[in-house]
Amino acid sequence: QSALTQPASVSGSPGQSITISCTGTSGDIGGYNFVSWYQQHPGKAPKLMLYEVSNRPTGVSNRFSGSKSGNTASLTISGLQAEDEADYFCSSYTSGSTLWVFGGGTKLTVL
Amino acid sequence: EVQLVESGGGLVQPGGSLRLSCEASGFSFSGYRMHWVRQLPGKGLEWVSRIKGDGSDTRYADSVKGRFTISRDNPKNTLYLQMNSLRVEDTAVYYCAKDGDHFEHDYWGQGTLVTVSS
Numbered sequence: 001q002s003a004l005t006q007p008a009s010v011s012g013s014p015g016q017s018i019t020i021s022c023t024g025t026s027g028d029i030g031g032y033n034f035v036s037w038y039q040q041h042p043g044k045a046p047k048l049m050l051y052e053v054s055n056r057p058t059g060v061s062n063r064f065s066g067s068k069s070g071n072t073a074s075l076t077i078s079g080l081q082a083e084d085e086a087d088y089f090c091s092s093y094t095s096g097s098t099l100w101v102f103g104g105g106t107k108l109t110v111l
Numbered sequence: 112e113v114q115l116v117e118s119g120g121g122l123v124q125p126g127g128s129l130r131l132s133c134e135a136s137g138f139s140f141s142g143y144r145m146h147w148v149r150q151l152p153g154k155g156l157e158w159v160s161r162i163k164g165d166g167s168d169t170r171y172a173d174s175v176k177g178r179f180t181i182s183r184d185n186p187k188n189t190l191y192l193q194m195n196s197l198r199v200e201d202t203a204v205y206y207c208a209k210d211g212d213h214f215e216h217d218y219w220g221q222g223t224l225v226t227v228s229s
Contacts, residue, residue, distance in 0.1 A: 034214035051215035
């Protein structure tokens with residue numbers, strides 16, 4: 001069982017917006033702004049999409065945005081495109097001895 | 112361009128050992144902390160270990176502490192993970208990942224599969 005909780009799946013039609021939630025505790029998401037999000041296409045390595053809750057690395061589309069409230073972080077993808085269909089994982093730095101925790105992943109289906 | 116290439120995975124019996132390698136290029140290797148992260152068969156990701164740029168400090172997930180050892184050879188731009196006393200539950204794809212400046216993992220390799228089975 002993953003330390004951070006994500007929905008197993010979400011779906012949306014092209015052009016629509018979707019939001020993926022990621023719930024942790026005060027020891028991880030709630031205690032730090034070190035939340036990151038990763039996209040993973042089948043058979044590929046994870047790709048960093050957001051860091052520090054809402055910052056985008058160079059080259060990542062501004063259709064991807066992030067936020068945090070309390071112990072829950074969220075990833076929003078606007079203007080859904082077919083290429084966005086992938087698994088998405090959240091991650092947070094944590095105060096525990098295991099320094100980083102991940103969510104179980106959310107499969108995004110673009111209908 | 113940052114590139115990370117893992118190798119060394121394979122099939123090993125429970126209780127056995129394996130050493131993974133990760134060759135890095137495209138950045139100043141010694142200047143960055145490096146991580147190992149694994150992806151379990153059910154697809155969940157699990158952070159395994161981290162090492163500072165000069166190798167002076169290492170950290171481990173509780174699940175591997177005392178069994179795995181992370182190390183690096185900066186002149187060779189190579190990261191290692193020595194895995195001993197392997198268990199069935201260590202079966203996973205192991206990724207090396209570069210540390211970003213903001214507590215994120217900004218670049219990942221393609222991964223190497225480790226299967227622990229009798």
